[in-house]
Amino acid sequence: NSFFQVIPSARFVYNFSRSHTFTLNYGGSSSEPSFNQLQPIRDSSNLQNIIVGNPYLKAALTNRLSLQYNQFDIASGNSLFTNLSFNETQNQIVTNRISARNSTAQEINYLNTNGFYNVTGFYAFSKPFLKRKYTVTINGNANYNNNISFTNSEKNIGRNWVLSQGARFRLDLENIMDADFNATYSYNTTRYSIVTTPSSNAKTLILGVNGRTFFFKDWTLGYDFTKTINNGYSSTIKANPTILSTYIERRFLKKEMGTVRIQGFDLFNQNTGISRSVTANSIVDSRNNRLGRYYLLSFTYRIQKFAGRRPRMNLGDGSNREEGGSRGGRNGGGNRSGGGRGRG
Numbered sequence: 001n002s003f004f005q006v007i008p009s010a011r012f013v014y015n016f017s018r019s020h021t022f023t024l025n026y027g028g029s030s031s032e033p034s035f036n037q038l039q040p041i042r043d044s045s046n047l048q049n050i051i052v053g054n055p056y057l058k059a060a061l062t063n064r065l066s067l068q069y070n071q072f073d074i075a076s077g078n079s080l081f082t083n084l085s086f087n088e089t090q091n092q093i094v095t096n097r098i099s100a101r102n103s104t105a106q107e108i109n110y111l112n113t114n115g116f117y118n119v120t121g122f123y124a125f126s127k128p129f130l131k132r133k134y135t136v137t138i139n140g141n142a143n144y145n146n147n148i149s150f151t152n153s154e155k156n157i158g159r160n161w162v163l164s165q166g167a168r169f170r171l172d173l174e175n176i177m178d179a180d181f182n183a184t185y186s187y188n189t190t191r192y193s194i195v196t197t198p199s200s201n202a203k204t205l206i207l208g209v210n211g212r213t214f215f216f217k218d219w220t221l222g223y224d225f226t227k228t229i230n231n232g233y234s235s236t237i238k239a240n241p242t243i244l245s246t247y248i249e250r251r252f253l254k255k256e257m258g259t260v261r262i263q264g265f266d267l268f269n270q271n272t273g274i275s276r277s278v279t280a281n282s283i284v285d286s287r288n289n290r291l292g293r294y295y296l297l298s299f300t301y302r303i304q305k306f307a308g309r310r311p312r313m314n315l316g317d318g319s320n321r322e323e324g325g326s327r328g329g330r331n332g333g334g335n336r337s338g339g340g341r342g343r344g
Helices: none
Strands: 010-017 020-031 049-052 060-072 079-090 092-099 106-113 116-129 134-151 154-173 177-192 200-215 219-231 242-252 258-265 272-278 283-289 294-305 312-314 320-322 332-343
Touching: 106 134
Parallel strands: 049 106, 092 134
Antiparallel strands: 010 020, 020 060, 060 079, 079 116, 092 106, 116 134, 134 154, 154 177, 177 200, 200 219, 219 242, 242 258, 258 294, 272 283, 294 332, 312 320
16 A cells, blocks of 8 residues: 655744734644554454454545734733644544444454544733732633544544633732742533443642742742642542642852752642543543652752953063963852752
């Protein structure tokens, strides 16, 4: 089986100004079937999943189109970023699962089909107030996937929507504190055209605050708090973690070149993540246990050395040279740190 495809690409950029642009991109890619998908031999090595290749498969062709509109006002600090993209695949290679009668075994074969596409939109807008002491940001994302699979040679269309909306408020008070308050709500819904395939709705709310407070001139208290509330996921992997990390540090020595910090991560020991994967005919919820509670004590010393001109020495014969003879100078700089780490 041979393939010949032409995949053009194009890019258009229009600059209204240095901080105001519109961009259009078009491109594509090709995905050829694998050897096992093409091989017209009945593979019975697994009697529960018998695989039969299709030598007439064509290469899949994906077209991608994206639009970007960005605007930033340096004087006011206002910014707007937007993106809209569309991906469409022709001759997508999919599986056709045929169940055997009175048995749990199934036969898997492959075929080409059209109708795969994805649409994604994103925006983010930020506006500062009162000489940028306060900043409000809102952002949103919408994603739609149209997937296709076959069960007993019957087409099954999976329609998946993922919608999210976020808001953030940032506070910057010089030499007092800086803090970031944020909230994000997301909604994930999937529907299938074959009614025997279960549909689902999942929701997630994330609330968080992080920042630093400065006190006693050379002390800093830092914190990062996140609360996640999940709903609609599999009952076996329910998790609504509360995660708190914090640190306190003191700066000392000349020009505050030395810093001692004690830091605690995930103090409630609940660092668990939940994710959902949606395919053409299945929904998989996963729970991941990440690095748990631990503590860190560290010391940091900043080394700074700047090059300067050496003073000249009079040699008594009317000539002079830089102190140190012909040896050249060397600049240095860097950080040295050390610390211990323990588990809680």
